Amino acid sequence: MSKILFENRSLVVPGDVVAEGDRLTLAAPFLRRVGRSVVATVVGLLTVEKSNNEYKVGLIPLEGCYYPRPGDVVIGIVRDIGVTSWLIDIRAPLPGVLNASDYLGKPYSPSEDLSKYLDVGDVILAKVAQFDRGRDPLLTVQEKGLGKVVEGALIEIKPSRVPRVIGRKRSMLSVLQEETGCQIVVGNNGRILLRCPDPEREAIAVLAIKKIEREAHTQGLTERIKDFIIEQKIKRGLIGGSGR
Amino acid sequence: MGAVGEKPRLIDESGRRIDGRRPDELRPIEMEVGVLKNADGSALVKFGDTWVLAAVYGPREAVPKHMTLPERAVIRCRYRMLSFSTHERKSPAPSRREVELSKVIREALEPAVLTELYPRTTIDIFIEVLNAHGGTRTAGVTAASLALADAGIPMRDLVAGVAVGKVDGVIVLDINEIEDMYGEADMPVAAMPGLGRITLLQLNGVLSPNEFRTGLKMAMEGIRRIYEMQKKVLRQKYAVIEEE
Amino acid sequence: MSITPELPLIPRLKANAIMNLLARGQRIDKRKLEEYRDIEVRIGYIPNAEGSAYVRMGNTQVLAGVKLEVGQPYSDAPNEGVLIVNAEFIPAASPSFEPGPPDENAIELARVIDRSLREPRVVALDKLAIIPGKKVWIVWLDIYVLDHDGNLIDASMLASMAALLSTRVPTVAVDKESGEVTVKRGEFQGLLPINRLVTTVTVYKIGNYLVVDPTQEEEALSGARLTVAVTEEGLIAGMQKAGMDYLSDAEVERAVEIALSKAPLLIGKIREAAKGIRGEGGEASNAGKQG
Numbered sequence: 001m002s003k004i005l006f007e008n009r010s011l012v013v014p015g016d017v018v019a020e021g022d023r024l025t026l027a028a029p030f031l032r033r034v035g036r037s038v039v040a041t042v043v044g045l046l047t048v049e050k051s052n053n054e055y056k057v058g059l060i061p062l063e064g065c066y067y068p069r070p071g072d073v074v075i076g077i078v079r080d081i082g083v084t085s086w087l088i089d090i091r092a093p094l095p096g097v098l099n100a101s102d103y104l105g106k107p108y109s110p111s112e113d114l115s116k117y118l119d120v121g122d123v124i125l126a127k128v129a130q131f132d133r134g135r136d137p138l139l140t141v142q143e144k145g146l147g148k149v150v151e152g153a154l155i156e157i158k159p160s161r162v163p164r165v166i167g168r169k170r171s172m173l174s175v176l177q178e179e180t181g182c183q184i185v186v187g188n189n190g191r192i193l194l195r196c197p198d199p200e201r202e203a204i205a206v207l208a209i210k211k212i213e214r215e216a217h218t219q220g221l222t223e224r225i226k227d228f229i230i231e232q233k234i235k236r237g238l239i240g241g242s243g244r
Numbered sequence: 245m246g247a248v249g250e251k252p253r254l255i256d257e258s259g260r261r262i263d264g265r266r267p268d269e270l271r272p273i274e275m276e277v278g279v280l281k282n283a284d285g286s287a288l289v290k291f292g293d294t295w296v297l298a299a300v301y302g303p304r305e306a307v308p309k310h311m312t313l314p315e316r317a318v319i320r321c322r323y324r325m326l327s328f329s330t331h332e333r334k335s336p337a338p339s340r341r342e343v344e345l346s347k348v349i350r351e352a353l354e355p356a357v358l359t360e361l362y363p364r365t366t367i368d369i370f371i372e373v374l375n376a377h378g379g380t381r382t383a384g385v386t387a388a389s390l391a392l393a394d395a396g397i398p399m400r401d402l403v404a405g406v407a408v409g410k411v412d413g414v415i416v417l418d419i420n421e422i423e424d425m426y427g428e429a430d431m432p433v434a435a436m437p438g439l440g441r442i443t444l445l446q447l448n449g450v451l452s453p454n455e456f457r458t459g460l461k462m463a464m465e466g467i468r469r470i471y472e473m474q475k476k477v478l479r480q481k482y483a484v485i486e487e488e
Numbered sequence: 489m490s491i492t493p494e495l496p497l498i499p500r501l502k503a504n505a506i507m508n509l510l511a512r513g514q515r516i517d518k519r520k521l522e523e524y525r526d527i528e529v530r531i532g533y534i535p536n537a538e539g540s541a542y543v544r545m546g547n548t549q550v551l552a553g554v555k556l557e558v559g560q561p562y563s564d565a566p567n568e569g570v571l572i573v574n575a576e577f578i579p580a581a582s583p584s585f586e587p588g589p590p591d592e593n594a595i596e597l598a599r600v601i602d603r604s605l606r607e608p609r610v611v612a613l614d615k616l617a618i619i620p621g622k623k624v625w626i627v628w629l630d631i632y633v634l635d636h637d638g639n640l641i642d643a644s645m646l647a648s649m650a651a652l653l654s655t656r657v658p659t660v661a662v663d664k665e666s667g668e669v670t671v672k673r674g675e676f677q678g679l680l681p682i683n684r685l686v687t688t689v690t691v692y693k694i695g696n697y698l699v700v701d702p703t704q705e706e707e708a709l710s711g712a713r714l715t716v717a718v719t720e721e722g723l724i725a726g727m728q729k730a731g732m733d734y735l736s737d738a739e740v741e742r743a744v745e746i747a748l749s750k751a752p753l754l755i756g757k758i759r760e761a762a763k764g765i766r767g768e769g770g771e772a773s774n775a776g777k778q779g
Contacts, residue, residue: 013478015401015438041398064396093303093365318492346490354732441734447727
């Protein structure tokens with residue numbers, strides 16, 4: 001009935017007909033049905049899973065902006081202060097909104113100057129609480145671990161490469177953290193926060209993350225990253241410093 | 245076509261064109277994506293001596309904010325010729341031709357972009373003609389479509405374009421500047437080949453209904469070939485890294 | 489910068505009604521899909537213009553006028569006159585038109601009409617040199633849309649063609665010594681030499697239907713259109729696809745067929761209106777004996 005025209009993990013581009021047939025489950029919106037065909041709409045990696053005689057076809061984009069979804073963890077930068085809220089740059093096409101009542105966790109007096117809590121340029125770790133297209137994405141920090149970030153290094157990668165940095169069942173992130181000894185928080189918006197024991201390990205972690213970003217579309221990446229970090233540690237005379 | 249009377253012979257005894265091509269032959273075409281660091285997507289496309297650079301930003305926040313649409317992203321498109329891209333200096337002020345072509349090119353790309361995925365945002369497309377030697381608008385559409393794909397903006401299909409013409413009574417593919425200047429007709433066409441949709445069609449000149457049909461068919465065949473090149477270059481961007 | 493426009497808001501009830509009728513081959517004003525509204529052409533409408541025409545197509549009204557001036561030829565065509573086409577959508581014509589320089593829609597319309605006149609050499613520019621290489625006639629064709637109820641290109645083209653047919657070339661005095669040319673306004677040496685008549689037929693795609701001459705409401709529901717310029721000999725003299733949607737091969741093919749079949753009607757309207765000026769049948773090619 002159904003035919004898959006590309007192998008699992010193939011690179012596809014817009015206009016590629018990736019499958020034909022009816023017994024297919026699609027991961028929208030990056031795949032579209034045109035008649036009996038399934039067409040890719042972005043440059044990405046095709047994922048094909050087969051279960052019970054039915055294919056599940058997905059497409060992981062390799063490029064593209066960050067577009068918020070409720071539940072996403074994002075690292076934001078305060079860009080404007082309003083009377084009752086902050087406007088947060090979350091690298092999305094629409095600005096994040098953080099209400100003062102959410103951040104303070106209590107009622108506040110509108111006469112208060114919000115900049116004494118969060119000022120322009122401050123970094124926050126937040127969650128997307130609501131985003132329904134009609135309004136700008138609403139952020140919350142009312143969960144453990146969220147809030148103002150006061151220490152660490154911040155780097156940016158393409159948001160489309162975030163799933164690779166985290167890896168399947170967080171495998172890649174575990175390798176990164178174990179091998180470098182850094183504490184790493186990955187925002188869905190492609191901002192990554194690093195808290196490392198020393199500058200050498202931080203440098204290695206940054207190089208490793210950039211390597212993942214560059215090679216996101218390749219296979220066997222987790223192993224290569226592990227080897228890369230060990231190589232770097234030997235080179236820098238750190239060997240034996242973390243878990244190995 | 246002036247009264248200057250210097251019209252060269254456009255088709256020789258053996259049926260070859262002024263630059264040695266056969267009637268249905270494209271100029272040598274080169275394409276490259278990701279040529280700019282800052283743009284979200286970019287492409288450089290060369291059809292012989294016609295060189296066009298396209299850059300895409302977005303979807304991003306609209307400035308000013310009221311210039312958005314509630315159900316879809318707004319596309320803003322500018323086609324421009326650099327001042328030294330032509331024989332006589334082109335004034336940098338926007339000409340009526342550039343105003344019209346910006347619209348025609350935007351409307352050639354609108355049917356392809358899945359703008360409904362990004363309400364209240366803007367997608368900016370900048371097309372800069374670096375060197376003009378005929379067929380700049382269709383090279384521009386081809387480059388812009390690549391830049392959109394490179395930016396990870398979902399599209400129904402890639403858009404490719406080429407101009408056909410009538411020179412010394414012969415219908416020819418991908419006319420150059422001399423054929424455009426002295427020929428009888430110039431017909432730029434752009435389409436989404438995978439879906440069989442024509443998104444740009446202009447005719448500047450006089451054709452019989454039969455000549456028109458022949459020309460359109462020739463254009464669609466040329467577009468097919470350009471489309472395959474587009475797909476190849478998009479894949480190549482990732483193949484290069486894999487080999488490293 | 490060309491920006492995705494905000495489309496006029498048509499109540500869904502109305503849109504559905506229009507679409508339902510189209511499915512049955514009808515229009516809200518009882519017309520068939522390939523039927524034009526009533527067309528009125530008044531030629532020589534503006535006394536002070538060298539040529540002019542008023543065109544009413546349903547509720548769409550357009551005024552086109554021609555002024556002739558003496559000027560310099562282009563360097564690549566030193567022995568030819570110059571044709572310059574401009575269009576303005578005046579603010580009175582629609583609540584959506586703003587005062588100011590022509591926007592992309594007006595520029596596109598003017599350029600489509602310009603090409604449709606230029607390519608089939610409608611105006612015999614080669615007969616418009618006064619002193620070859622130095623002084624030639626500049627033909628200013630200006631189009632003003634007075635009231636917008638759809639199909640502006642066809643109405644403007646009709647007005648332009650009719651205005652050119654009505655254009656009289658003023659008498660000039662040439663100073664042999666200085667080479668200076670003086671125009672004697674109000675005195676005429678003959679009609680503007682015209683080689684052939686051209687019209688445009690714009691075919692609009694609404695849903696999956698192809699119609700001609702839509703009202704503004706119908707136009708708001710149209711995703712794409714194809715303007716086809718057709719000469720009196722039945723040749724295609726220009727084309728322009730516009731709109732945010734696409735056309736399939738088959739739709740383009742069909743649109744061209746429709747254009748070729750409707751063009752004689754529009755050419756007939758111009759010919760009829762020009763009868764009084766250009767003689768019986770308005771034969772363009774016989775007109776304008778002038779050197």
